[in-house]
Amino acid sequence: MRPFHMILQDAGGAELRRIDFNAEGPDHAFQIARNEGEGVHVELWQGATLLARMTKSGANIWKLLPTVDVLVGNDRAAPPGARVGL
Numbered sequence: 001m002r003p004f005h006m007i008l009q010d011a012g013g014a015e016l017r018r019i020d021f022n023a024e025g026p027d028h029a030f031q032i033a034r035n036e037g038e039g040v041h042v043e044l045w046q047g048a049t050l051l052a053r054m055t056k057s058g059a060n061i062w063k064l065l066p067t068v069d070v071l072v073g074n075d076r077a078a079p080p081g082a083r084v085g086l
Helices: 028-033
Strands: 002-009 016-023 041-046 049-058 061-065
Touching: 002 028, 016 028, 028 041
Parallel strands: none
Antiparallel strands: 002 016, 002 041, 041 049, 049 061
């Protein structure tokens, strides 16, 4: 089992939450986030590595987002042209 964490931001952008979990792979994040409301923004991390950014756009439909702009779960922005995670 490997440690992961998710940073979740509500659709209004007002509330941040962190969920830590251990799993065999990052796909377990979808099981944890399945009950979140539409519009929630999620960053999936393994340690200090950003694996994915996504927004829930419907009933268990997730839109994957670029991972190179401002990071919610980190207090810095990625430098222009940097590749973070995927």
